[in-house]
Amino acid sequence: MKHLLIIGNSAAGISCAENIRKKDKEIKITILSKEDYTAYNRCLISYYLSGDVKEDKLIYRAKDFYKDNAIELLLNKKAIRIDAKKNQVVLEDKTRLDYDVLLVANGASPKFPEIKGIRKKGVLGFRTIADTKEMLDMSLVSPVACILGGGLIGLKAAYGLKKRNLDVKVIVKSPQVLSQILDKESSEMFQRRLIEHGIEILTGSDVQEVIGNGDCKAIKLDSGKVIATSLVVVGKGVTPNTDLIEESGISFDEGIKVDEYMKTNIPTIYAAGDIAQAYDAILEKASVNALWPNAVEQGMIAARNIMGENKKYAGSTGMNSVEFFGLPVISFGMTRPPHPGEDGYEEIVTRDKRNTIYKKIILKNNVIKGAIFVNKIENIGILLKLAKLKVDVSTIKDTLLRSDFNFSVTKDLHYEKEEFYL
Amino acid sequence: MKKLYYDPKKCTACKTCEIVCAIGHSPSKDLYTAIVEDNVSLPSVRVYVGQEGNFPLACRHCKDHPCVNACIASALSYDTEKGLLFNKEKCVGCWMCVMACPYGAVRTDKRDNKSVRCDLCADINDPRCAKNCPTKAIVYVEEKK
Ligand SMILES: Cc1cc2nc3c(=O)[nH]c(=O)nc-3n(C[C@H](O)[C@H](O)[C@H](O)COP(=O)(O)OP(=O)(O)OC[C@H]3O[C@@H](n4cnc5c(N)ncnc54)[C@H](O)[C@@H]3O)c2cc1C
DSSP: OOEEEEEOOSHHHHHHHHHHHHHOSSSEEEEEOSSSSSSBOGGGHHHHHHTSSOGGGTBSSOHHHHHHTTEEEEOSOOEEEEETTTTEEEETTSOEEEOSEEEEOOOEEEOOOOOBTTTSBTEEOOSSHHHHHHHHHHHHHOSEEEEEOOSHHHHHHHHHHHHTTOEEEEEESSSSTTTTTSOHHHHHHHHHHHHHTTOEEEETOOEEEEESSSBOOEEEETTSOEEEOSEEEEOSOEEEOGGGGTTTTOOBSSSEEOOTTSBOSSTTEEEOGGGEEEEETTTTEEEOOOOHHHHHHHHHHHHHHHTTOOOOOOOBOOEEEEEETTEEEEEEEOSSOSSTTSTTEEEEEEEOTTSOOEEEEEEETTEEEEEEEESOOTTHHHHHHHHHTTOBOGGGGGGTTSTTOOGGGGTTSOSSOOOOBO | OEEEEEOTTTOOOOOHHHHHHHHHTSSSOOHHHHTTSSSOOOOSOEEEEETTEEEEEOOOOOSSOHHHHHOTTSOEEEETTTEEEEOGGGOOOOOHHHHHOTTOOOEEETTTTEEEOOOTTTTTTSOHHHHHOTTOOEEEEEOOO
16 A cells, blocks of 8 residues: 655645545555644634634644544654655654655745844744744733734734734835835835834834843844844744755755646655745746645645646746735735836736725736735736736736726636636 | 526626525525614625626636635635535635635625625525526526536
């Protein structure tokens, strides 16, 4: 009987195991996690931080799931090395686990900047239930929290801690928050909203040092300013956990390089999720798009290929949906084109009179390359699909940002879609 | 599995489908009570009125269901017989499903921060929009292959 070993008990790993079990009850499946929980909704830890979701509601696959699906789950087991020559994974406790097929789905970790004092107690990443619990404990003793980074994770931590009534200061190197996923105008809308709700934002400044003896007591900015705080959250992006595979012979760049079957350069080893560098369907190059839907889809594609189906992956996309203090935004693909107006790039924009709604679409040679919808987000999924399939939208371009835009507008465009008109 | 199909040529945009959908998903299921309920329920089918005709649209319960893969709260699942299943209690209003739906068929209810989507009237096993459409512009029939 074939043995599939999955390193990682989250979006990608669970999706792979589930998709195998839909069709195959024979193959032996083992899932390994260095954490102490059955599968949980990682993205909901910010809702747990803010108090909107209780801890027990985070778990999405409880113990009986593993039992019912004949999956062996090994918790609190950290893999430290892959011995691809022997088809074995080496654990921290020196145990070796054999496999016939391996799925590397060990995700990513917060990037910590290399500055003095960054490993002091009270400086936390925001990735796991354990991180969140520590943050909640610290929030009881530290009236001030400093967030390093104005990206999604940083702002989610800021939002959660503000809801816990802390004095929250966000230190952002770039001139705006959310600069990775929004353009200038939309990021300013969010910045205003956050400030209105009492979050302090220090743009154009970076942290230089974490001060304290063992415990964090303050941070020092590059301006020389010192802010007293015992809680610092690092939200400076994530990095795939490639340390595990460094000497395994598996090729990696930013993440593990996979082909369109989610296979690595080693035929018995697949990779999926935040660890994997797959093809980006919109940007048309290999990228790590560390997002939940991509991880689920990649786990599914890996499963089908492990079962020998030859199923190709259409590619991942950069796409985000968030809401802060009642202001929602969805954006995907390219949000700041390299040369607006040149090389076939074009931007179309609309806003309402009161500047509460903002929509922008980026096109290249009449193919949608990205979009940002602030405060009126419905129907953006139609654009995402058109972008992924690289559909020429020249015939409907003037309707895309109209308030009555809807799916029927695309009915004469030829691309794969469900038939639902008689 | 049965599915909803639309004939835009027959649709007069009378919006009966929207009304019966909203009433059918209200706590009282009665028009005169439903309109004064605290949170007047939103219809999950909508008729788009355009120059080229009128187009009713609701969740397709599609086989691909990218919304299920996108849901970060595991509020969505798919059943080959029943179609898309939505556990409203789990929904946190992150709108990942709105982003993922290629038909624009998911609505947002800002009052309780939950998404709104067609459940094919699972309570009576017969979608009210099709049952009540006066011109038969909406039909509920076995899936066209
Ligand atoms: C606060 C927060 C909010 C987010 N919000 C969103 C959102 O709104 N939308 C979105 O699309 N994405 C969001 N994300 C990103 C999303 O959570 C990830 O893309 C997704 O979890 C990736 O899944 P994965 O299976 O690849 O890996 P992960 O979820 O990172 O899981 C990795 C698994 O591998 C295990 N593991 C790691 N190393 C080892 C080892 N050496 N040995 C054994 N086991 C190991 C871990 O214990 C874990 O089980 C958010 C992330 C965070 C932290």
